[in-house]
Every structure is written in structure tokens, then in C-alpha cells.
Amino acid sequence: MDLAGKVAVVTGGAMGIGFSACEALAAQGAAILIADMKDGAAAAKRLRDRGYKAAHADTDVSSESDTQHMAEVAMKEFGRIDILLNNAAIYSTLSLKPFEELGVSDWRKMLDVNVIGQFLCCKAVLPAFKAQKAGRIINISSGVAFKGNPGMLHYVASKGAIVSMTRTLATELGEHGILVNSVAPGFTLSDGVHKNPELASTVSGFSVRNRALKRDMLPADIVGAVCFFAGPHAAFITGQTLVVDGGAYYH
Numbered sequence: 001m002d003l004a005g006k007v008a009v010v011t012g013g014a015m016g017i018g019f020s021a022c023e024a025l026a027a028q029g030a031a032i033l034i035a036d037m038k039d040g041a042a043a044a045k046r047l048r049d050r051g052y053k054a055a056h057a058d059t060d061v062s063s064e065s066d067t068q069h070m071a072e073v074a075m076k077e078f079g080r081i082d083i084l085l086n087n088a089a090i091y092s093t094l095s096l097k098p099f100e101e102l103g104v105s106d107w108r109k110m111l112d113v114n115v116i117g118q119f120l121c122c123k124a125v126l127p128a129f130k131a132q133k134a135g136r137i138i139n140i141s142s143g144v145a146f147k148g149n150p151g152m153l154h155y156v157a158s159k160g161a162i163v164s165m166t167r168t169l170a171t172e173l174g175e176h177g178i179l180v181n182s183v184a185p186g187f188t189l190s191d192g193v194h195k196n197p198e199l200a201s202t203v204s205g206f207s208v209r210n211r212a213l214k215r216d217m218l219p220a221d222i223v224g225a226v227c228f229f230a231g232p233h234a235a236f237i238t239g240q241t242l243v244v245d246g247g248a249y250y251h
Contacts, residue, residue: 002231004029007078009070011035011061011121012088014043016190017140017219021085024223025230026052030083033074035059035067035121053078061088061117071124081128083230086118086139089158092190096151107154114158115165122169126178133177138229139166141184143245159184163241170239179238181229186245188217212247221246 008025012018013034022032022043031053034040040056047054057073059066074081090113118139129135142159149156163182170180187207208214225244228234243251 001029002227002233003083006030006082006230007033007074007080008083008085008230009033009035009074009081009121009125010085010087011059011070011117013085014039014056016092017185017188017222018085018087019043020219021087021223021226022047022054024227025083025085026050026054028227028231030230031055031078033057033070033077033081035061035070036088059088061121062112064120064123067117067120067124070121071128074125075128080132081125081135082132083136083138084121084125085226085230086121086137086162088117088121089114089140091142091155094152094155098151099153102154110154110158111161114155115161118162118165126173129173129178130176135173135176135178136230136234137166137169137173137178137180138226139180139182141166141182141241143184143186143243143249145184146243146249146251166241167239174238179229179234181234181238182241183222183225183229184241184243184245184251185222186211186217186243186248188219188222190219207245207248210248211245215246217246 008030010022013022014036026032034044034056044054044056055077057070059070139162141162144156145160145163166182225242
């Protein structure tokens with residue numbers, strides 16, 4: 001129970017990688033605030049039914065008012081915030097296309113959620129972190145930031161931005177006792193990906209072939225890295241990105 005008494009805010013926590021992380025953090029003793037655009041209430045109930053402390057806030061991470069509300073709900077429900085897992089992102093609904101077919105609207109929507117969304121969530125929890133002179137921010141990036149996968153330029157760029165943002169935040173926030181790290185997953189067969197057969201069929205086989213560990217990656221494969229960065233064993237680690245992809249990219 002390394003996280004007993006801690007409170008974790010998990011964006012995009014109602015399904016897939018996000019919910020798997022919620023389960024793992026709760027099992028380590030943390031109370032969970034699920035911040036999601038839909039199904040957050042049902043996901044929080046699933047955790048409570050298993051004896052965990054959990055609540056939810058309907059949250060569009062690209063909305064500053066929503067992210068502020070997210071932090072307010074966490075403070076009201078649990079009295080503190082110790083961990084922010086920036087997981088919410090656009091990915092599973094992607095259609096692969098050459099960069100010249102991407103429009104400005106595609107880029108703006110992607111950056112609003114994947115980059116500005118993480119920025120707004122960090123900003124929202126910062127007062128609580130500064131007040132207690134401690135906090136952990138864990139940003140979900142992606143292995144594509146290091147490989148340059150084709151057909152999703154705007155997504156790859158957004159995840160590269162998260163790696164850079166993680167480093168700068170770590171530098172700026174260290175004086176306040178706040179640690180900022182990133183986890184970069186490989187292609188993961190999450191709930192959302194299963195609903196996008198084009199993406200699953202195109203990327204899954206390629207990903208498995210290029211891994212040292214020749215199997216599909218599942219949401220449960222991510223959570224060990226998340227719990228590590230959230231817990232006491234990572235107390236002197238900040239500004240780092242840990243690639244979790246079964247050995248497709250050695251970072």
C-alpha cells in the first residue's frame with residue numbers, strides 16, 4: 001500500500017489505459033478522482049464496489065473551466081491532490097492519412113486535447129501541489145514520439161510535445177517538491193482501439209513484429225510504470241520519459 005492516504009486524479013480514466021491505471025493506483029491505496037467526458041460516474045462506481053475510494057468529475061481537458069472544476073471536485077471529495085495522471089488524449093478514433101491530407105482543424109483539435117489539455121490539468125492542480133510542497137505529475141506520451149510513425153503526423157507531434165513539456169515542467173516545478181515524469185507506451189490494444197478496426201489491424205501486426213517481446217501490448221502493461229513514478233521509489237526522479245513497449249524502441 002505504497003500510496004495509502006494519497007489522492008490521484010486520472011484524466012481519461014473511465015476506460016482503457018486510464019481505468020487500468022485507476023485500478024492499479026487504487027490497489028496501492030490511493031483515492032481516485034476519475035476525470036472523463038463520459039462514463040466517469042460508472043467507472044468510479046466500479047471502483048467503489050470493490051472497496052476503493054473513488055469519485056468522478058465530468059471533464060473535457062481542453063476546457064480550462066472543466067479542468068479547474070476537476071481540481072475543485074478532488075479537493076472537495078478528498079481534501080488533497082497528490083498525483084495527476086495526464087492520460088486523456090485523442091488516439092483510438094484516428095484515421096491514418098498522409099500529412100498532406102490533414103487539415104488545420106485536425107491539428108487544432110489534436111493539440112487542444114493532447115497538449116493544451118495536459119497543460120491545463122497541470123495548471124489546475126498546481127495550487128494544491130504548491131500548498132503541500134509536493135506532488136507527482138505523470139504525463140502519458142507515446143513511443144511514436146521517438147519513432148516518427150507515418151500516417152499520424154499531428155498525433156506524433158503532439159506526443160513529442162509532451163516529452164518536451166515534461167522536461168520543462170520538471171525544471172520549473174522542482175523547487176516546489178513537484179516531480180514530473182512521462183510514460184511512453186507502445187501500441188496498446190485498449191478498449192477504444194478495439195472499436196477502430198482499421199487502426200487495430202493496420203498497426204497491431206507491425207508493432208508486434210518490431211518488438212523484442214512478440215505479443216500484443218495491453219493496458220495492464222502500462223500500470224507498473226505509472227505506479228512507480230507515483231510512488232516512494234521514484235522520489236528523486238524527475239524530467240524522465242520511460243518507454244514501455246516490449247522492446248520496440250530502446251530509449
